[in-house]
Amino acid sequence: MPVKNEFTDEELAICKETDLVQLCGFLGYKTKRVGNFYTIEEMDSVRIKNHRTYTRYSDDTGGSAIDLLINLQGMDFREAVRWLLDYHGVRHQVPDTFRKAASGDMAKNIKAVKPVGQLREILPEVQERQPFRLPNANYDYDRIYRYLCGERKLSREIVQFFVEKRMIYESVKTHNVVFVGRDQQGIARHASLRGTYNPPNGKAFKGVLPGSDARYSFNLISASNRLIVCEAPIDCMSYMDFTRDMLHDPYDNYLALCGTHDRALERFLRDNPQIKYINLALDADEPGQKACEKIMDKYTSGEWRQRNFEIMIDLPSPLRHVNVKDWNEFLCEVHLAKIEFDCQMEMEKYGQLSEAMRKLLEKEHLKYDPDKRAVLDIRAVSSETHNNLLTARGY
Numbered sequence: 001m002p003v004k005n006e007f008t009d010e011e012l013a014i015c016k017e018t019d020l021v022q023l024c025g026f027l028g029y030k031t032k033r034v035g036n037f038y039t040i041e042e043m044d045s046v047r048i049k050n051h052r053t054y055t056r057y058s059d060d061t062g063g064s065a066i067d068l069l070i071n072l073q074g075m076d077f078r079e080a081v082r083w084l085l086d087y088h089g090v091r092h093q094v095p096d097t098f099r100k101a102a103s104g105d106m107a108k109n110i111k112a113v114k115p116v117g118q119l120r121e122i123l124p125e126v127q128e129r130q131p132f133r134l135p136n137a138n139y140d141y142d143r144i145y146r147y148l149c150g151e152r153k154l155s156r157e158i159v160q161f162f163v164e165k166r167m168i169y170e171s172v173k174t175h176n177v178v179f180v181g182r183d184q185q186g187i188a189r190h191a192s193l194r195g196t197y198n199p200p201n202g203k204a205f206k207g208v209l210p211g212s213d214a215r216y217s218f219n220l221i222s223a224s225n226r227l228i229v230c231e232a233p234i235d236c237m238s239y240m241d242f243t244r245d246m247l248h249d250p251y252d253n254y255l256a257l258c259g260t261h262d263r264a265l266e267r268f269l270r271d272n273p274q275i276k277y278i279n280l281a282l283d284a285d286e287p288g289q290k291a292c293e294k295i296m297d298k299y300t301s302g303e304w305r306q307r308n309f310e311i312m313i314d315l316p317s318p319l320r321h322v323n324v325k326d327w328n329e330f331l332c333e334v335h336l337a338k339i340e341f342d343c344q345m346e347m348e349k350y351g352q353l354s355e356a357m358r359k360l361l362e363k364e365h366l367k368y369d370p371d372k373r374a375v376l377d378i379r380a381v382s383s384e385t386h387n388n389l390l391t392a393r394g395y
Helices: 009-016 020-026 065-073 077-087 096-102 142-151 156-164 233-243 263-271 286-298 302-307 327-350 355-363 383-392
Strands: 031-034 037-040 043-049 053-056 061-063 168-170 177-182 188-194 206-208 226-230 253-256 277-280 310-313 366-369 374-377
Touching: 009 065, 009 077, 020 031, 020 037, 020 043, 020 065, 053 065, 061 065, 065 077, 142 156, 142 168, 142 177, 156 168, 156 233, 188 233, 226 233, 226 263, 233 253, 233 327, 253 263, 277 286, 286 310, 327 355, 327 366, 327 374, 355 366
Parallel strands: 226 253, 226 277, 277 310
Antiparallel strands: 031 037, 037 043, 043 053, 053 061, 168 177, 177 188, 188 206, 366 374
């Protein structure tokens, strides 16, 4: 059955109507206007016309947003269309005709897949595990450094720490962050992927590399007897960054479940008998806390009772009147709190913000409200809701 039949005409039309100038910006490219068209600074042979179509004269390719993702980002047709539907906030529904066609020879292979962070129905896939093969690494890691340090507020030191451990890198085609999970022998067995560009609806690409063994998700092993358990690799990095644990000898063990299932935790505890203390740093939402309860019940009873684990739930504290969901949100709030404090000090001392602070606020897309003595991300909310949000935060 042709892949294109998987998508409705309306879905394909939505994808093809994508504004390419805006899309290129979200992908990290710099565009500039030249006469009646736009070009990309990194690829000056590209011409974007009417915001909807492009031509790249150097390799004679072009077309709509779908073609752009295929030719410039290395996606296949299905990946490109699904990504664009997510970009527009449209939930993909598989046409009945495609389901019926797939239900013949491939019926035994149809299954529901759960990508990291959301439930999404994916089309027929072979149930038996696919061969695991890490994507090739890019020649530099500029985009993941910009994303992790700029958007997720991780220090360059912690990113470099995990790069040197061969636990994160940038893929060559899609420029995703690849979070690598290895076994006791250091062999890569799992990889979760995170897009380095955020669409306006906030649904950036997340996924798990086909063929990954979920028992060996992102993990860092040390001689320490303490294990920090998070849902996502970025939360592990954020926790370690905030506590500056990478400077300790030994630093703690870290494990990202890449969800809330404990299969990776069970494997890690069996392979690492030195673990005595477990910090459950899962998300502060309902699924995360339910998972904490299940883990505490399981690993303090039955066959695990003899290990005498000391388990604690490790949630970040609220900052700036904000209840954060996970450790990366906490790290981002710490970053904002520092800027907010520095703004307050400058206003008290000088009666105005310094040029350096104004440039920092502009770079960080922040606005300082001297009446409320608070900073706010101007990209997150409109000016219409600015005061309402500050009031809700207790300012």
